[in-house]
Amino acid sequence: MTLTLQHASVLWTFLAAGRRHQPCELIVVCGSYDLRVCDYACQLLKAGVAPHLLFTGNTGNWTRHLWTRSEADIFAEHAMAQGVTADQFSLETRATNFAENIALARQMFPDVRSATFLTKPNSIRRVALTLPVQWPGLEAWVDAPAFDFPAEVSPLVGVLGVIDEMVGDVHRIMVYPALGFQVEQAIPDEVQVAWRYLVEQGFDHHLIKGRS
Numbered sequence: 001m002t003l004t005l006q007h008a009s010v011l012w013t014f015l016a017a018g019r020r021h022q023p024c025e026l027i028v029v030c031g032s033y034d035l036r037v038c039d040y041a042c043q044l045l046k047a048g049v050a051p052h053l054l055f056t057g058n059t060g061n062w063t064r065h066l067w068t069r070s071e072a073d074i075f076a077e078h079a080m081a082q083g084v085t086a087d088q089f090s091l092e093t094r095a096t097n098f099a100e101n102i103a104l105a106r107q108m109f110p111d112v113r114s115a116t117f118l119t120k121p122n123s124i125r126r127v128a129l130t131l132p133v134q135w136p137g138l139e140a141w142v143d144a145p146a147f148d149f150p151a152e153v154s155p156l157v158g159v160l161g162v163i164d165e166m167v168g169d170v171h172r173i174m175v176y177p178a179l180g181f182q183v184e185q186a187i188p189d190e191v192q193v194a195w196r197y198l199v200e201q202g203f204d205h206h207l208i209k210g211r212s
Helices: 003-015 036-046 072-080 097-109 121-134 158-179 190-198
Strands: 026-030 053-056 088-092 114-118 137-145
Touching: 003 121, 003 158, 003 190, 036 072, 036 088, 036 114, 053 072, 053 097, 072 088, 072 158, 088 097, 088 190, 097 114, 097 121, 121 137, 121 158, 158 190
Parallel strands: 026 053, 026 114, 053 088, 114 137
Antiparallel strands: none
């Protein structure tokens, strides 16, 4: 494994930690470019983890170039092809980031007290850190389909794209607490070293502009 992939694997392990689900009232499926998240949502629904799915997402950095419809619409169509019926899901098609995924889900289901949020593995920590800000008091878990880096990343964005995405995610974990978007998170030294190395190697396309 190259030095770049070694450092990227450190970020993946950090960002993907904590995946779990429990029986709950609602599964909130955060849209993305990776339809395996939708596949996993269908599995959990059929297993009885929750009685209802909420597909949430308009378009993001990747999907605005991939699809002409919202992530939520694409996911819903994919789910129905797997036997999920229209009464088993709802759609939210405005959210463009994790804060909006959560906040708009809360608006749609204000009486829900427990929910599992599904996302890509490398977004688990971001969602978990955003939840206490956008939906305080909710009993919540964050889960993702189990696949590994680098061998099983989505071919739609590729390994280099995922590295860029992860560098941006770690930057947001550094910056967002001061802006009120996420709760604080201690970042281990090895993650900081890996992040700096990858930035120096040019994986800077998803960094927050104007923030060191």
